[in-house]
Amino acid sequence: MMLSLIFFTFFLTLISLKIDFYMIMYMFFFLFMVFMSKYEFYDFFSFVSFSLGMDKYSYFLMFLTFWLFILSLFSLLNLKSLYFSYLKFIMLIMVLFLFLCFLSLSFFNFYFYFECSVIPVFLVIYGWGYQPERVFSSLYFFFYTLFSSLPLLLLILSLNNLFGYFYLGMHLELLNLYCFFFFIFSFLVKLPLFFFHLWLPKAHVEAPSTGSMILAGVMLKLGGYGLIRVLYLFKDLVFIYSYFFISVSILGALYVSFFCLLQSDLSVLVAYSSVSHMGLVISGIFTCSYYGYMGSLCLMISHGLISSGLFYFVGCLFDRFSSRSLFLMSGMINYCPSFMMFFFFLIVSNMSCPPSLNLISEVFICFSLLMWHPVSLLYIFFSLFFSACAMICLFSFISHGGYSYLFMNMDSGLVREYYVIFLHIFPVYMFVFSLNYFI
Numbered sequence: 001m002m003l004s005l006i007f008f009t010f011f012l013t014l015i016s017l018k019i020d021f022y023m024i025m026y027m028f029f030f031l032f033m034v035f036m037s038k039y040e041f042y043d044f045f046s047f048v049s050f051s052l053g054m055d056k057y058s059y060f061l062m063f064l065t066f067w068l069f070i071l072s073l074f075s076l077l078n079l080k081s082l083y084f085s086y087l088k089f090i091m092l093i094m095v096l097f098l099f100l101c102f103l104s105l106s107f108f109n110f111y112f113y114f115e116c117s118v119i120p121v122f123l124v125i126y127g128w129g130y131q132p133e134r135v136f137s138s139l140y141f142f143f144y145t146l147f148s149s150l151p152l153l154l155l156i157l158s159l160n161n162l163f164g165y166f167y168l169g170m171h172l173e174l175l176n177l178y179c180f181f182f183f184i185f186s187f188l189v190k191l192p193l194f195f196f197h198l199w200l201p202k203a204h205v206e207a208p209s210t211g212s213m214i215l216a217g218v219m220l221k222l223g224g225y226g227l228i229r230v231l232y233l234f235k236d237l238v239f240i241y242s243y244f245f246i247s248v249s250i251l252g253a254l255y256v257s258f259f260c261l262l263q264s265d266l267s268v269l270v271a272y273s274s275v276s277h278m279g280l281v282i283s284g285i286f287t288c289s290y291y292g293y294m295g296s297l298c299l300m301i302s303h304g305l306i307s308s309g310l311f312y313f314v315g316c317l318f319d320r321f322s323s324r325s326l327f328l329m330s331g332m333i334n335y336c337p338s339f340m341m342f343f344f345f346l347i348v349s350n351m352s353c354p355p356s357l358n359l360i361s362e363v364f365i366c367f368s369l370l371m372w373h374p375v376s377l378l379y380i381f382f383s384l385f386f387s388a389c390a391m392i393c394l395f396s397f398i399s400h401g402g403y404s405y406l407f408m409n410m411d412s413g414l415v416r417e418y419y420v421i422f423l424h425i426f427p428v429y430m431f432v433f434s435l436n437y438f439i
Contacts, residue, residue: 002052002103005035009099013092017085024088025073032066045169051106057228058102060297060438061221064304065102067427068217069095072210074420075312079128079208087128091214094120098218102225107156107166110229111149114186114222118145121219124211125203130318134206144199148189151182168229173236180237183230190223191278193245194252204271205324209315212267216274217308221300224278227285228293235288242286246369249286250376253279254383260390266314266324269394270307273350276387277303280380284365287372295364298438302357302428306349309424313343316417321406326394331403332410339413340399342421347395349425351388355432 008031016024045053054062069091076087094117101113118141125138160166174180189196200220204212231238256276263269277299284296318324333340352358362384369376431437 002047002049002054005031006052006096006099006103009092009096013089013096016089016092021073021076021084021088024092025070028066028070028073032070035062035066045105048105051109051167052100052103053105054103056438057225057297060301061218061225062099062102064221064301065095065098065218067423068213068304068308071308071312071420071423072213074416075210075213075315077416079210083127087124087210090120090123090127091210094124094214098222101222105168107168108160110168110226111153111156114226115146115149117219117222118142121203121207121211121215124214125207128208128211129206130208131206137202137206141199141203144189144196145186148196149186152186155179155183170233172233174233175236177237177241180234180241183234184227187223187226187230188245188282190226191220191282192223192275193282194248194256194275194279197252197256197275200275201268201271204311205265205267209312209318212311212315213308216271216311217304220274220278221304224281224285224296224300227282228296231285231288238286238288242288242372245286246283246372246376249279249282250369250379250383253277253283254379254386257383257386257390260387261393263390264326266317266326266394267311269326269390270310270314273310273387273390274303274307276383277307279383280362280365283376284368287368289368289371291364291371292368294438295361295366295368298357298361298364298431301431302349302361305424305428306346306356306358309346309421310350312417312420312424313346316413320410323406326397328404328406329398330401331399331407333399334403335407335410336412338418342418342425343398344395345425346421347391349428351391352384355429357428357431360432360435 012024012027045055047054072091073088076084079087097113097117097120101110101117104110104113122138122142125134125141129137156166192200203215207215253276256272256279260269260272260276263272281296281299281303284292284299286292314324317329321328349356349358352362366377366380369380
């Protein structure tokens with residue numbers, strides 16, 4: 001099954017320059033349905049062949065990749081670009097690398113596809129970004145990722161040379177502190193950990209809405225997936241030094257939630273909200289508890305859908321106003337109440353209101369941190385509170401208040417846009433009715 005999945009995507013990439021846009025979408029949706037129907041759910045690796053395999057972590061992240069790629073294809077229709085077919089081609093290459101990364105059982109293959117997935121995002125930001133600053137932002141993103149990944153490559157090559165093979169799931173205990181730090185450093189930058197997060201707002205501000213959807217929805221999750229895959233190699237060191245990473249993550253999430261309250265650029269606000277949520281993912285994983293792992297997985301899925309929907313909404317507003325300033329868009333509820341209703345659902349989902357999957361995941365992470373240390377709950381409380389305040393301010397600024405003359409040419413939204421936003425929100429609420437699917 002793994003090879004059929006990869007070959008289907010590979011040949012679809014090759015013929016993407018020649019076939020119709022809607023044909024790509026239909027074929028990809030067909031592939032998604034086959035993938036959903038064929039999978040048999042196990043806690044251990046299944047469909048193992050050719051150094052490829054899948055368990056529940058890779059399955060859910062591949063589900064997220066499939067779903068968001070279909071929605072990002074819809075969002076391409078908002079781009080009025082001369083090189084539309086090349087953008088389709090680059091995005092299909094990106095999805096192929098993401099598939100191979102999630103399916104790889106060899107550490108070297110995992111690293112190789114992990115880094116290859118950076119190149120298409122770099123090309124999307126560089127080629128289809130909005131402002132001239134996209135050149136600087138794309139290089140910033142590229143070198144941040146490569147700089148953090150080089151020590152990981154050297155460690156993987158040395159361990160591969162030492163053992164002859166180096167696969168996921170090996171019963172191995174490494175006790176070198178430097179090895180521990182450099183093994184996880186690349187994934188912490190990718191998530192990103194606070195202090196290494198500055199590439200994220202720059203990349204999101206300059207990227208088109210399609211690039212932001214894939215970057216926020218799937219690319220950030222590669223860091224969480226990588227941490228889940230490598231932390232078992234350092235069990236003793238994780239228990240000794242986890243306090244450092246959890247403390248930085250929680251305090252960073254609290255600081256970034258304050259920073260969200262000061263933002264006037266919509267893309268930067270949503271990007272910093274992502275940094276705050278990823279801080280919770282890091283702290284959940286480093287507790288090394290079952291609650292922490294399940295909460296982090298659920299939060300990666302729910303945050304991928306909701307942040308992608310928010311970036312798509314910001315892109316829709318940018319197409320109409322050619323601006324992302326919060327102060328130019330007040331009073332929109334008078335002109336497009338239906339559009340604002342969908343925006344309201346995205347906002348309350350990002351605030352983790354029930355019955356969204358965000359709430360379940362944050363409850364799991366709070367349980368794991370409460371077991372780790374009771375004082376951490378105080379920081380988590382204020383972090384979630386101020387993050388929710390920032391979301392309320394965002395909705396209030398855009399929906400209510402006096403309106404500007406920019407609204408003279410405003411429409412009430414396209415059916416395609418309602419459809420894409422609905423398909424972002426729908427799985428977040430439907431998963432709540434079948435949580436045993438995760439657990």
